[in-house]
Amino acid sequence: MTDRNITGIMEFVLLGLTESPHLQRALFVPFFLIYLITVVGNLWLIALIGSSSQLQSPKYFFLSHLAFLDFCYSSVCIPKLLVNLLSERKVISYTGCILQFALFSMFLTTECFLLAAMAYDRYMAICKPLCYQVTMTTSLCLRLVAGSYLFGCVTSLTHMGSLLNLSFCGPNIINHYFCDIPVLIHLACSDVQRNEILLLIFSGIMAITTFLIVISSYFSILLTILKIPCPQGRYKTFSTCASHLTVVTLFYATVIFTYLCSNYAHPSDWAKIVSVFYTLLLPILNLLIYSIRNREAKEALRKMIQRKILAQ
Template sequence: MAERNITEIMEFVLLGFTENPHLQYALFVVFFLIYLITVVGNLWLILLIGSSSQLHSPKYFFLGHLAFLDFCYSSVCIPKMLVNLLAARKVISYTGCIFQFALFNMFLTTEFFLLAAMAYDRYMAICKPLHYQVVMTTNFCLRLVAGSYVFGCVTSLTHMGSLLSLSFCGPNVINHYFCDIPVLIHLACSDIQKNELLLLIFSGVTSITTFLVVVSSYFSILLTILRIPCPQGRYKTFSTCASHLTVVTLFYATVIFTHLCSSPAHPSGWAKIVSVFYTLLLPVLNLLIYSIRNREAKEALRKMVQRKILVQ
């Protein structure tokens, strides 16, 4: 008879950041305001890109999906964190925990590949401008985005299947503010070697392959920028690419630190703080770097506002 997965634990306790009630209220206000900016800002950006014909280009096509992913993976874990900051019992059901991780992992992995696609798009635009229109066609961009989502789904479903094969019989206390797989698998009563191997393989393939694409793309861009004869044009191009590379570097550094440089079984306070950075603060930073500082996005917003005023 095949072995069955018997799950005795029906819920997990999320310790969060602190047990101090005054500090919890303060954190709730700060995190709620940041999350509100993330939701409103990214939904605004998606609407702006969809409604402005001047933003219908590969660059903004990728940016629209980046805004969507930032909104999604923040919304998977931040609302529950906000509720738990005010709740007496900081718990999440077993099913809710599994699905929270699965959705978070899917959106986060998809963003890894999407950032690589965006880096390649900038490489083609700056280093191969004569070939840009030929290579970066609508179909090719659709395939890049679809491939990112497919990789995200495959990774998430694989980890979800491996989690469902485990038995959880105690303890049920998660020293985090959301359900993350390195912490979850170390609470299991059954053998986790297969789970750790899958985590290592998928995390390694995702981070290494996308990181190599990003680094090689921006390295080629840097060499091209240094050959620009006009200092003003060189500074403008370098400033834009430097801000993009800063966001990508922070994303990789914080995710890798959280999952590889801290104890998976007992995450430190610093690990939780760093995870807040990429789940809550980086989406706002993406919004600032890719849209608010972007001249084309601001011009499209101005025209959209003018149209609304004329209609009224």
């Protein structure tokens, strides 16, 4: 208990993406528009899947949770970034900082496991179609999603508990636009070896294990696609899976770079740019790849609009 945060630091200063006032104001409009599209688009997708009978399948069940997670983890840090882009005093309270990281960690970790579950679902649908309905039952889908959220909560609570046992005696300047654990543990005055080990274990095992599941699933899918005799069917399936794999690979690559490869004791501008990629840009890419380019989702939207028009 003697190591618990007993210092007088009540807030942290976020340096943000840039110190240039002109660039900060220039970034606000595109960042705000991207975030607005992300929020509206993902909430629309959740509502569409929930109200459409033709989208009641494991694929869209997972997709609705992906939309929810994209909405949540981008909303944890992007609104604060937008406020700070227009504010001269870029501060966040100690409690707010810890809570921001805890929520971000929970949603990000959950999404890693959910993407692995989605890859497994696509593997069963394409590689073992005869067993798909028997294997991907409602019970299994619920367990996979519940397990993803459980891993996310456990990871978040573990890191938050370790952070609350640290003492912060200054400096209180965070060279980032949101509170992340690698930055926080390098600002602590107490021994952080335990925190660094936990970060390496949780981030390393979680990211690499789920990424291997995704890669192995899509590799099996690729082998199956090559056996499709119809060139048109082969191209269509390959195009869809290739776009999914591209977005997923970018997500994991940026997360692995951020938590396992970069020097967070002295974060570079590149590290912050990479963070912008997976907190702001990837959610809207997921929305584009998984829904707007999805024929079934567009057809469900068309029928919903027709019902609304006829109801009037």
